[in-house]
Amino acid sequence: MVNAAKTKPAPIINRLVVVGLGLIGGSFAKGLRESGLCREVVGVDLDAPSRKLAVELGVVDRCEEDLAAACVGADVIQLAVPILAMEKVLARLAQLGLGNAVITDVGSAKGNVVREARAVFGERLPRFVPGHPIAGSEQSGVEASNATLFRRHKVILTPLEETDPAALALVDRLWRALDADVEHMPVERHDEVLAATSHLPHLLAFGLVDSLAKRNENLDIFRYAAGGFRDFTRIAGSDPTMWHDIFLANREAVLRTLDTFRSDLDALRDAVDAGDGHQLLGVFTRARVAREHFSKILARRAYVDAMNANDLIFLAQPGGRLTGRIRVPGDKSISHRSIMLGSLAEGTTEVEGFLEGEDALATLQAFRDMGVVIEGPNHGRVTIHGVGLHGLKPPPGPLYVGNSGTSMRLLSGLLAGQPFDVTMTGDASLSKRPMNRVANPLREMGAVVETGPDGRPPLTIRGGSKLKALTYTLPMASAQVKSCLLLAGLYAEGKTTVTEPAPTRDHTERMLRGFGYSVESNGPVASLQSGGKLTATRIEVPADISSAAFFLVAASIAEGSELVLEHVGINPTRTGVIDILRLMGGDITLENQREVGGEPVADLRVRGAKLKGIDIPEELVPLAIDEFPVLFVAAACAEGRTVLRGAEELRVKESDRIQVMADGLITLGIKCEPTPDGIIIDGGQLGGGEVHGHGDHRIAMAFSVASLRASAPIRIHDCANVATSFPNFLKLCADVGIRVAEEGKA
Numbered sequence: 001m002v003n004a005a006k007t008k009p010a011p012i013i014n015r016l017v018v019v020g021l022g023l024i025g026g027s028f029a030k031g032l033r034e035s036g037l038c039r040e041v042v043g044v045d046l047d048a049p050s051r052k053l054a055v056e057l058g059v060v061d062r063c064e065e066d067l068a069a070a071c072v073g074a075d076v077i078q079l080a081v082p083i084l085a086m087e088k089v090l091a092r093l094a095q096l097g098l099g100n101a102v103i104t105d106v107g108s109a110k111g112n113v114v115r116e117a118r119a120v121f122g123e124r125l126p127r128f129v130p131g132h133p134i135a136g137s138e139q140s141g142v143e144a145s146n147a148t149l150f151r152r153h154k155v156i157l158t159p160l161e162e163t164d165p166a167a168l169a170l171v172d173r174l175w176r177a178l179d180a181d182v183e184h185m186p187v188e189r190h191d192e193v194l195a196a197t198s199h200l201p202h203l204l205a206f207g208l209v210d211s212l213a214k215r216n217e218n219l220d221i222f223r224y225a226a227g228g229f230r231d232f233t234r235i236a237g238s239d240p241t242m243w244h245d246i247f248l249a250n251r252e253a254v255l256r257t258l259d260t261f262r263s264d265l266d267a268l269r270d271a272v273d274a275g276d277g278h279q280l281l282g283v284f285t286r287a288r289v290a291r292e293h294f295s296k297i298l299a300r301r302a303y304v305d306a307m308n309a310n311d312l313i314f315l316a317q318p319g320g321r322l323t324g325r326i327r328v329p330g331d332k333s334i335s336h337r338s339i340m341l342g343s344l345a346e347g348t349t350e351v352e353g354f355l356e357g358e359d360a361l362a363t364l365q366a367f368r369d370m371g372v373v374i375e376g377p378n379h380g381r382v383t384i385h386g387v388g389l390h391g392l393k394p395p396p397g398p399l400y401v402g403n404s405g406t407s408m409r410l411l412s413g414l415l416a417g418q419p420f421d422v423t424m425t426g427d428a429s430l431s432k433r434p435m436n437r438v439a440n441p442l443r444e445m446g447a448v449v450e451t452g453p454d455g456r457p458p459l460t461i462r463g464g465s466k467l468k469a470l471t472y473t474l475p476m477a478s479a480q481v482k483s484c485l486l487l488a489g490l491y492a493e494g495k496t497t498v499t500e501p502a503p504t505r506d507h508t509e510r511m512l513r514g515f516g517y518s519v520e521s522n523g524p525v526a527s528l529q530s531g532g533k534l535t536a537t538r539i540e541v542p543a544d545i546s547s548a549a550f551f552l553v554a555a556s557i558a559e560g561s562e563l564v565l566e567h568v569g570i571n572p573t574r575t576g577v578i579d580i581l582r583l584m585g586g587d588i589t590l591e592n593q594r595e596v597g598g599e600p601v602a603d604l605r606v607r608g609a610k611l612k613g614i615d616i617p618e619e620l621v622p623l624a625i626d627e628f629p630v631l632f633v634a635a636a637c638a639e640g641r642t643v644l645r646g647a648e649e650l651r652v653k654e655s656d657r658i659q660v661m662a663d664g665l666i667t668l669g670i671k672c673e674p675t676p677d678g679i680i681i682d683g684g685q686l687g688g689g690e691v692h693g694h695g696d697h698r699i700a701m702a703f704s705v706a707s708l709r710a711s712a713p714i715r716i717h718d719c720a721n722v723a724t725s726f727p728n729f730l731k732l733c734a735d736v737g738i739r740v741a742e743e744g745k746a
């Protein structure tokens, strides 16, 4: 029963008439009858057994055979007849005295219904509200009526200019009472969208099956047809009459989408004919991820699994110690840059150890959208068919980069040098983050950059600007801003020079050199000249020290632990976490130090230790900028007071990491005090409780680690974004002895 848990609302109309008691009409009638919003629900159907059944099954209160008799005193008339029968019914209704009744319909195409309504209703048109529920099932007939059929399904209403807002509001209200997600859009848009998403695929399925069935060898074709054929053609089992109606009703829009598809199909045919594997690979690699990609955009959250769009809760059990050897996933910063530079290089770049996390995948998708053919990722392997510095193509729409600040800020630099306009959008968290730090210096270089209010995303970068080189001193220590400007510098006339107030990660500079591009680094100053080119190379991405950090702290705070983290990147601009933990008394040794592809790596051995509170040296802040959430957990477990200053940047990360961590630690019984640019934490005994990840991956993981020293379980809300940087975090926790899992799963 719809709204079973809620008390029934008072009726808002007297009489609802539903014309046509098939699956859709019957379900609408039944749901509303149960909702209590209508005093009486009357059904009309030409078929006598259907009328009888409708009453017996409680779909309607009573039935009429005659339309005129049914419509006497109607407040709302719902037309649920086949789409080509709509014309006749509308014409008959127009002859009846319907008073102020609102008329609505469920036709799958709207243009034809509206044309007919316009022709017959004249001045009564404002009381007509065209609609289309996108729901159905393989069952049909009144016996399949289901009061919950429309729950969480989209219903599109296509009001006309003349439509009376009160009539629209009433129809909207009725659908919402059935728990439908109601949207409004213009008629033409509806027909265009449905032609592409529903009508075209049905035409292809019917057409393909028929084309194969007509051939001589048809028995063999069907005998050897595998799952793919069956999946692709499932919808060819749909009702032929209904679909014949739909194609006749939505002729123009179907023809337009079919013509576009036909030319794409011709292009594929030409590629096969010409043996153009590159073109085929481009289409296939883009198509393979497209469905998932668009669901992510629609869910408008981080670039994460839409299945987890609701609150994903981690439940961490208290206690434990860590043992074993693990390799955490690839470095996020280096993974982003490998896609960017690989795409802009000449030749084919092979990447190994790529982080298959949502943020780096957002960058990968952005370059696919700009025409770069990228194979993978497959177990961390990615093959990028570079297009050269001037080979990117305009993307078909805005680039959606989810939760990823690195994607948006670095891309803005290199997009400033392109001949086309691009808009970049992101999820709720990214949409709050400051972008003027890149927009302002890019404007100084001559770029045209538009931001949302207060310099927040979306970011639109106009193409075709002639960039001139810039000499710039960063107002904050930010590798993203530095990298953005160096990437813009590849396209700017002259020598671009960036000076940073404190050392920040230098992966961009190192990797540019790896691609054969000369970059000068002189203490805090990095500079490059435009006019060079990038040459494809091989990149081995080391394990991410920012991900390793969770285990460095975990093993340090859990007495009796000994853990080895393999192949971790120890670029000196990233090792602040090791220095800080050592200052606190941590026991971390670097083994097997070596260099891969221009980046130093080592295996890190960490043992449980008695930590003590410290004043964190300010010069270490940029070198551990992403590791503070978990370092705060170390401080909470240390003896004495830890003080952090000079870290106001933490307030503009994926969340306000100072406030959010302070809130959580206080909930867990730790005394701490946030300050404008840092925090003061007094070590103590962690208790259990409910804390919030705030959609910030590193907060969720930090509190998971805290459980090792908690006296009771910690329940962490909003953890889905852990997938942005560390997709197998829970698995590795289980492997080494941290007892955290998705709530409800072992």
Ligand code: S3P
Pocket: 332, 333, 334, 406, 477, 478, 479, 480, 481, 483, 505, 625, 626, 649
């Ligand atoms: C990053 C730089 C840092 C860091 C982020 C990744 C990069 O950001 O926090 O996770 O890859 O350049 P800022 O430049 O804003 O400090």
